[in-house]
Amino acid sequence: xxxxxVLSRPAYALREVSFRYDIRSYDTSExxxxxxxxxxxxxxxLGILGPNGSGKSTLLKLLARVLxxxxxxxxxxxxxxxxxxxxxxxxxxxxxxxxxxxxFPYTIAEMVLMGxxxxxxxxxxxxxxxxxxxxxxxxxMEDLDVAHLGAKLVTDVSGGERQRAVIxxxxxxxxxxxxxxxxxxxxxxxxxxxIARILRxxxxxxxxxxxxxxxxxxxxxxxxxxxxxxxxxxxxEVGSPREVLRPDLLESVYGCQVLVDSHPQSGLPRVSLPx
Amino acid sequence: MFIESxxxxxxxxxxxxxxxxxxxxxxxxxxxxxxxxxxxxxxxxSFATLTIRRCFLWVGVSFVLAVVTLLVCLGFGTEPISFSRxxxxxxxAMLGTDSIxxxxxxxxxxxxxxRLPRVLLAFFVGGSLAMxxxxxxxxxxxxxxxxxVIGISSGAALGASLALLFGVGISLLSVSALPxxxxxxxxxxxxxxxxxxxxxxxxSIYTLLLAGVVLNAIFSAFIMFxxxxxxxxxxxxxxxxxxxxxxxxxxxxxxxxxxxLGIGLLVLATQAQSLNLLTLGEETARSLGxxxxxxxxxxxxxxxxxxxxxxxxxxxxxxxxLIVPHAVRLVVSADHRLLLPVAGFVGGMFxxxxxxxxxxxxxxxxxxxxxxxxxxxxxxxxxxxxxxxRRVGM
Numbered sequence: 001x002x003x004x005x006v007l008s009r010p011a012y013a014l015r016e017v018s019f020r021y022d023i024r025s026y027d028t029s030e031x032x033x034x035x036x037x038x039x040x041x042x043x044x045x046l047g048i049l050g051p052n053g054s055g056k057s058t059l060l061k062l063l064a065r066v067l068x069x070x071x072x073x074x075x076x077x078x079x080x081x082x083x084x085x086x087x088x089x090x091x092x093x094x095x096x097x098x099x100x101x102x103x104f105p106y107t108i109a110e111m112v113l114m115g116x117x118x119x120x121x122x123x124x125x126x127x128x129x130x131x132x133x134x135x136x137x138x139x140x141m142e143d144l145d146v147a148h149l150g151a152k153l154v155t156d157v158s159g160g161e162r163q164r165a166v167i168x169x170x171x172x173x174x175x176x177x178x179x180x181x182x183x184x185x186x187x188x189x190x191x192x193x194x195i196a197r198i199l200r201x202x203x204x205x206x207x208x209x210x211x212x213x214x215x216x217x218x219x220x221x222x223x224x225x226x227x228x229x230x231x232x233x234x235x236x237e238v239g240s241p242r243e244v245l246r247p248d249l250l251e252s253v254y255g256c257q258v259l260v261d262s263h264p265q266s267g268l269p270r271v272s273l274p275x
Numbered sequence: 276m277f278i279e280s281x282x283x284x285x286x287x288x289x290x291x292x293x294x295x296x297x298x299x300x301x302x303x304x305x306x307x308x309x310x311x312x313x314x315x316x317x318x319x320x321s322f323a324t325l326t327i328r329r330c331f332l333w334v335g336v337s338f339v340l341a342v343v344t345l346l347v348c349l350g351f352g353t354e355p356i357s358f359s360r361x362x363x364x365x366x367x368a369m370l371g372t373d374s375i376x377x378x379x380x381x382x383x384x385x386x387x388x389x390r391l392p393r394v395l396l397a398f399f400v401g402g403s404l405a406m407x408x409x410x411x412x413x414x415x416x417x418x419x420x421x422x423x424v425i426g427i428s429s430g431a432a433l434g435a436s437l438a439l440l441f442g443v444g445i446s447l448l449s450v451s452a453l454p455x456x457x458x459x460x461x462x463x464x465x466x467x468x469x470x471x472x473x474x475x476x477x478x479s480i481y482t483l484l485l486a487g488v489v490l491n492a493i494f495s496a497f498i499m500f501x502x503x504x505x506x507x508x509x510x511x512x513x514x515x516x517x518x519x520x521x522x523x524x525x526x527x528x529x530x531x532x533x534x535x536l537g538i539g540l541l542v543l544a545t546q547a548q549s550l551n552l553l554t555l556g557e558e559t560a561r562s563l564g565x566x567x568x569x570x571x572x573x574x575x576x577x578x579x580x581x582x583x584x585x586x587x588x589x590x591x592x593x594x595x596x597l598i599v600p601h602a603v604r605l606v607v608s609a610d611h612r613l614l615l616p617v618a619g620f621v622g623g624m625f626x627x628x629x630x631x632x633x634x635x636x637x638x639x640x641x642x643x644x645x646x647x648x649x650x651x652x653x654x655x656x657x658x659x660x661x662x663x664x665r666r667v668g669m
Contacts, residue, residue: 066558090564097559103416104554104609109324114552118564127548128327150324173563 009078011177011209012040012063017072019055019062032058034233036072042176045203045210047220049244050230051254056213057098059230060179063211064095077176090118094170098181100162102154108165109150112137115172140171144198160191167195171202178202180212184219192216196223217271221245222263229253245269325610333607337620341398344624348394348631349386353639356386388525396524396532397630397644398623400589401599403536403581405622408596409615410543410574413550418604421596422582425487426468427461429494431579431586432517434460436501438587439513454535458583464490465575519592519645521630528588535584540619542577546570547611554609592645594652595622602655 020031033055040046048056061067062074065081074081076092094115113129115137120127129137141147144164149157154165163183170178183199184192200223202208214220220227220241227244229236231253237244247260250271263270349361364383408421415425422428438456468486498517502510524532549570552560561567585592599622600614607617629647636642 061558064562066561085564086561086566087564090562093562095559095562097556097562100555100559103418104413104604106551106554106609107324110610111555113324114555114563117548117552129324134324 009042010039010075011042011077011211012038013075014038014040015073015075017062017069017074019058019067019069019071032233033062033069036233036235038228038235038238040209040211041226042077042209043203043207044225045199045212045223047224047227048211048213048230049215049217049220049227050236053232054230055233056230057181060095060181060211060213063177064093064179065089066095087118090173090175092175093177093179094173094175096163096166096170096178096180096183098185100166102162105153105155107150108146108152108154108157108161109137109141111154112141112146112150112165112169112172115140115169118173136174137168137172140168141165143171143202144168145194159186160188160194163187163191163195164198167198175208177209177211180210182213182215184214184216192219199223217245217250218263221268221270222266241268245271325608325613330613333613334616334620337617337624341620341624344627345394345398348397348627349390351631351635352385352390353635354382354385356382356390361386392524392526392529393521393630393634394627395529396521396588397626399529399532399536400521400585400592401595401626401629402619402623403539403585404592404595404626405599405603405618406540406543406615407578407581407585408622409600409611409618410546410550410578411596412600413554413611414571414574416554416556418601419597421593422578423491423591423593423596426464426490426494427579427582428586428591429491429498430464431457431461431583432591433494433497433501434458434463434583435587436498436513436517439509439516440501440505453587454531454584457587458535458580461579461583461586462576464494465579515643516590518643519590519648520643521589521633522641524588532584532588535580539577539581539584542573543581544615546574546577547615550574550611550615551609590643590645592626592648594648595626598652598655599625 014036017033017036018031019033022030036059048059050056058067062069063076065074065084065086068082076084076089081089113133116129116133119133138147141150144167146161146165146168149161149165154162157165163186167180167183178199180199183195187195196219199210199212203210212220212224224241226239227241228238229244229249236253237249245260247258250258250260257274259272259274260269261272262268346358346361350356350358360382364380364386368383368387404422407427411420411422411425412418414420434456435453437460438452468490502513502517505513549560549565552563552565553567553570555563557567600618603614603618603621608614626644626648629651630644633644633647634641
């Protein structure tokens with residue numbers, strides 16, 4: 001396949017996508033997402049913003065086909081998402097969830113290697129990881145600076161280390177699209193910056209399409225090429241940070257007064273709350 | 276360069292700090308060029324993840340230990356048999372060279388027709404319970420789950436009780452009817468739970484656990500009703516069986532049990548890697564390419580098959596499916612490709628030993644093995660729970 005062809009194709013095309021959690025209800029006003037139609041470019045960093053309950057995380061789960069929409073179609077790199085197998089999807093798209101259950105004592109290396117699962121066929125994905133799998137996992141762990149933690153248990157490392165390991169697992173899937181749900185939510189400033197820079201590097205160097213959900217308008221403004229603003233399951237605005245982070249728009253969506261000025265270094269919009 | 280892994284294995288740190296392959300003067304004294312060792316071919320230490328070698332090692336060790344335990348347990352009983360005697364009888368029976376001698380020697384009869392089937396039954400039952408426990412814990416992402424908690428065992432017990440009460444009794448049709456009824460009961464309880472739990476979108480873990488608790492109560496009420504209306508002789512037999520006992524199997528029964536268990540274990544084994552991913556959460560597993568619904572259905576049916584077979588042959592034996600997987604996970608590995616077989620062997624060992632205690636402690640009398648597993652399993656489980664963060668054992 002021609003790689004330029006893939007890049008010029010949108011990562012996602014959504015047509016009139018609606019979703020609600022309670023499938024027995026016929027009350028369409030309960031839908032979390034309503035008639036979403038949009039196209040998401042390949043090779044960009046897209047930030048999905050919006051107040052609590054606006055459907056951000058749900059949209060991300062639909063894109064990863066963790067959930068399936070009741071209405072509408074989603075195309076992933078030109079193929080209908082609904083006809084792909086779960087492993088097909090997982091080879092193209094990796095999801096970094098908001099929080100990962102850590103009940104059982106796997107080592108970090110074991111957990112990262114699980115990212116190779118969709119690349120192996122067989123009974124229930126039964127396989128032994130070969131040296132290629134290990135190499136791919138190791139490179140991902142080096143990218144995220146967790147290679148030295150390989151033998152630690154996931155239950156023993158800090159939140160920032162675990163989050164980086166989960167991103168390493170996602171990269172081990174060798175996806176074309178990386179979806180992240182609040183990747184910096186539980187991290188301190190230092191690790192927030194780390195993750196944001198890593199994502200930008202992966203995007204610039206490898207053309208990885210990054211789609212992230214965030215409450216952090218400023219981080220999104222600095223690191224995203226495009227922003228999508230959601231409210232009540234509708235898309236309110238899509239565009240560059242300058243186009244989306246307008247005081248009037250933010251005030252109507254978030255329902256509170258905000259101040260927008262320029263970041264002293266980048267000149268991009270900076271959002272602050274009034275005193 | 277060398278650091279200690281928390282499973283107690285020294286391994287070489289991945290070579291991030293080591294300078295790349297370079298040729299440089301080592302010091303002023305020697306002008307010779309010293310070659311820095313090249314990076315290891317496998318960047319991730321093989322001890323940090325599961326390798327085939329490590330898997331074979333652990334499975335081999337647990338297999339040998341299980342065989343040793345089996346031989347030890349064969350020696351204990353109302354009439355102790357020495358190890359060399361056991362060995363000669365077993366070898367003689369297996370090679371078929373000593374058949375006349377075996378047929379007449381009372382020690383050989385006791386060993387081969389009473390003790391060996393019983394010890395083997397304990398091994399099969401214990402191993403199966405442990406593996407069902409492993410599977411259900413992964414599925415429910417709850418280290419406390421086991422076939423009893425989510426109500427499969429009591430469903431199986433109700434099915435088996437009905438079979439017993441309506442005369443498809445132990446002596447007559449035990450080989451065919453009991454396990455089938457128990458499997459039907461186990462599957463019925465699962466189907467009920469599936470309906471209750473999947474009423475919303477998807478399958479909630481907490482709904483499942485709660486449904487299991489309530490289902491347990493309902494099935495127990497049914498069983499109590501059945502035992503109270505049954506005639507006293509039969510009711511006494513049902514009580515003894517419900518408490519969990521391993522008395523009186525023959526090799527034909529064992530063969531049938533082995534068939535049921537073989538099918539169930541094969542299905543579970545194929546899903547080992549999917550179970551690994553399921554422990555990360557259903558949505559994460561799905562995003563990593565697991566067909567979650569299919570895996571769940573397969574594992575549930577396999578669990579019902581195993582539980583039904585085990586309950587019909589040995590009643591309600593608790594705690595094996597709870598503590599054995601937990602302990603093996605802490606000591607050996609959380610990877611289900613290794614955890615499942617090792618937990619099987621350890622579960623078998625545990626129940627063989629527990630049954631040996633049950634039949635020898637009050638010799639010549641005996642008490643239900645379920646008593647032993649609860650008395651041993653309960654405290655051990657509490658100990659493991661309180662010492663979870665200190666990494667028991669290795």
